[in-house]
Amino acid sequence: MQNTVEQINPLKAYFRKPGLWVKLPSQGKFYNQKPTDLNDMGEIPIYPLTAKDELILKNADALLNGHAITQVIKSCAPSIMDPENMPAVDLDSILVAIKRCTYGEHMNVTTKCDCENAKETNIRIDLNALISDIKVIDEIAPIELENGIKVFIKPVTVKNILSLNWVQYEQVRSLQLAEQQNLDEKSKMAVLQKSYTALTNESVKVVSGCIDTVLLPDGTAVSDASLIEEWVVDLSKPDYSNLERSIMDTNTKGITKEFTVHCAECNNNYTSTLDLNPTTFFA
Amino acid sequence: MRLLALKSGPDILKFLTSLEKDSKALIEDIATLAIYSNQSYDNLWNLTLDERVIFTKIIKDKISLEKGIKPKNELTQEMI
DSSP: OOOOSOOOOTTGGGSOOOOEEEEOTTTTTTOSSOOTTOOTTSEEEEOOOBHHHHHHTTOHHHHHHSHHHHHHHHHHOTTOSOGGGSBHHHHHHHHHHHHHHHHOSEEEEEEEOSSTTOOEEEEEEEHHHHHHTOBOOOOOOOEEOTTSOEEEEOOOBHHHHHHHHHHHHHHHHHHHHHHHTTOOHHHHHHHHHHHHHHHHHHHHHHHHHTEEEEEOTTSOEEOOHHHHHHHHHTOOHHHHHHHHHHHHHGGGSBSOOEEEEEOTTTOOEEEEEOOOOHHHHTO | OHHHHOOSHHHHHHHHHHHHHHHHHHHHHHHHHHHHHTOOHHHHTTOBHHHHHHHHHHHHHHHHHHTTOOOSSOOOTTTO
16 A cells, blocks of 8 residues: 655754745746745745765866756755756856855955956955845746747756856867867867857757747747757847847846956956856855 | 866866865865764764854864863854
């Protein structure tokens, strides 16, 4: 007989306590499985890193293939059941919240002005201020192409970003290898061409993966991923760029990454950007 | 990725070495805690940084007390 009674872990009272609750820019939309502990304010609990999590963030291979990120999300944001398919814009907020509840409210950042005699400037960023200023994604308006087609998009997922990074890394490595092996110009060009094709293919895959539905002028709606990918491959350059830009724009919401720094050398203010890449962020 | 941003081989090597050094330091911390606290090495990997700091302070105080030295600051709720 199947046991239908849910087992309660007697150790549950001794589990880690949430460090803080963070607002998800997506408010739980665009998830295949909605975060389990999402409250009415669109927040989820975040737990501090354990020593085990910190160790995995020091593993170069795990950082490169994305395993470190997904493992850390599973440990510190257990409400998210499928971290790979979560919107990338939520990842930024979660990373900042994890940093806040593990290492405290300030983060030291080094920046450098573009001026001639610029020296590195160390500034302290208030993570509480960043978290309280998280901007929510409102409804994403459909993109209307010149031929009357309406494209309904969804934000880039963590998986998209990780696969794009991985392909990019592999291509850089193959180019470096070609350089080290002293290949002739023709062979180098072939490697370069191959890299360019691989990156373009991955980019097309990401863009088509972020299209939810294509609405034709006659009212026909296309949601089949393979049909959409076939259509994206055939798009004109301006239409493709328009789609790509709109999709990437969804990733700019959430945490405010830009901040103003005063340069002591040229006496001007300049804008710097917070690098939320997990490899740098927890290093 | 940060590895992609690094321009030269030595830069990458420096980054990888720093990751390895940090890992070893963390393992050493946990091993030290396990030895001095007589707790399971596996369990200690589940502690957060704050918990490890408090744990270390209490162990130091305990060792001091055993040596007959009274700790200067006792842990208070405020400190937690």
